[in-house]
Amino acid sequence: MLTAKQLAAALLLIALTGPTRALAGPTTDPPPTTGEPDCIISVFSGQCELTVTDEVNRPGDSDTPGKTTKVSKKGCVFEGKPIPCTTEDGFWDPSSGCYLLPRDKPMTLGDTSKIKPGSKFYRCWVLLDVVDGKPVGEARFESEIKEPGEPETIDPRVAARQVVDDMNFVAPQLGLSPFVQSARREGVVNSPVWMWVTDPGESTTGPLSARVSLGGVTIEAVGTVDRIEWSMGDGNTVSCKGAGTPFDRSSVEGKSLREVPASPTCGHKYVKTSRCEKGGKFPVSATAYWNVHWTGGGMEGDIPLQFSRSTLLSVIDLRPVLVAPDGASEPEVSTPARSC
Numbered sequence: 001m002l003t004a005k006q007l008a009a010a011l012l013l014i015a016l017t018g019p020t021r022a023l024a025g026p027t028t029d030p031p032p033t034t035g036e037p038d039c040i041i042s043v044f045s046g047q048c049e050l051t052v053t054d055e056v057n058r059p060g061d062s063d064t065p066g067k068t069t070k071v072s073k074k075g076c077v078f079e080g081k082p083i084p085c086t087t088e089d090g091f092w093d094p095s096s097g098c099y100l101l102p103r104d105k106p107m108t109l110g111d112t113s114k115i116k117p118g119s120k121f122y123r124c125w126v127l128l129d130v131v132d133g134k135p136v137g138e139a140r141f142e143s144e145i146k147e148p149g150e151p152e153t154i155d156p157r158v159a160a161r162q163v164v165d166d167m168n169f170v171a172p173q174l175g176l177s178p179f180v181q182s183a184r185r186e187g188v189v190n191s192p193v194w195m196w197v198t199d200p201g202e203s204t205t206g207p208l209s210a211r212v213s214l215g216g217v218t219i220e221a222v223g224t225v226d227r228i229e230w231s232m233g234d235g236n237t238v239s240c241k242g243a244g245t246p247f248d249r250s251s252v253e254g255k256s257l258r259e260v261p262a263s264p265t266c267g268h269k270y271v272k273t274s275r276c277e278k279g280g281k282f283p284v285s286a287t288a289y290w291n292v293h294w295t296g297g298g299m300e301g302d303i304p305l306q307f308s309r310s311t312l313l314s315v316i317d318l319r320p321v322l323v324a325p326d327g328a329s330e331p332e333v334s335t336p337a338r339s340c
Helices: 004-010 156-166
Strands: 038-041 048-052 067-070 090-093 098-103 120-131 134-139 144-146 174-176 186-188 192-197 208-214 217-231 237-240 267-269 282-296 299-316
Touching (some): 090 120, 156 217, 156 282, 174 282
Antiparallel strands (some): 098 120, 174 192, 208 217, 217 237, 282 299
C-alpha cells in the first residue's frame, strides 16, 4: 500500500507543453445581402432620416435593431444663399428652381397627348426667396416634366441607397486560437485566446469604395470599418479596432500554456468552462460595424451597416490528476468537476 508521501510524490499535473492546435474551419454562412434603408423627411428640419437595419441574420439569432443617422444638408444654394437640400415639399432641383416630389400623373392644362411615353412627372414647389435661412415659395399647378433622353432627376439619397445596396459587403471569417494537448479543438480556462479575421480585404475589413452615376447624379461612397465586436459567449464582449493579429503557432512551440502571450490587438481569457453551456460550447460571434460616407448631388450622408458571423468554441479546465504507480489500473482525478 502506498504511503501518503508516496501518493503526494505521484501527484502530477497535466503537461502544458503539448502541441498547439488552432481552431479550424470558420462558419460558412452565405454572403450577406443588404436591404434598402427607409428615408423619412422631417417636417421640422427638412432633413432626411435614414433608418438602417442592414445585417446578416442567422437561424436562431435575435434581431438586432438598426441605427439611425441624419443626412447632412450641405451644398444646396439659391441665389448664393444656403438652403435645405430636402424639405417636406421634396428635394432641391437647381435646373428647374423647384423642390420636386415624384407623381404618377401630370398636372397640366396642355395637351397630354404630346407628352412622350416614358416621361417622368414631378410636383414643383417653386422657390422664390430665402428668408432667415428658410425657403419661401409656392406650389406650381403645372407639373415639371422630364422627357426620355433628359437626365433623370433622382433624389441623391435614393441614388446613394442603390449604390450602397450594390456594394459587396461580406461578414468576416473568424480565426480563434485555443490550445490543448489532445486532438480535440478546445480552449483552456485562463489561457490567452487570440481572435482575428482570416480573410481581411475590401469587402470584410475595408475600405470599400464605389463611384456610380444614377439619374444624372454621381454618387461617391466609401465604407470603412469602425470596429469589430466579438461576443465571446461567456457574457463578455471584446471590441477590436481592426482585423486582429493572426496567431503564429510556431512562436509558442515548446512553451507551456502559461507562457503563451496575449494577443497584442484582439484577445480574451475565459475564466470558466463551457461545460454548462448548450452543447457544451460557447457561441462566439464577430460583428463588423461599418460606416458608409457618401457624397453626390450637392448632398452627403452616412449610412451605418453591420455584418456578423458566428462559430462555437469548447473551453475546458485542466485539473490535476493522481497518477498511480506501475501496475495500477486507472489514474484518479484529484479534484471534482465544478457544478453548473
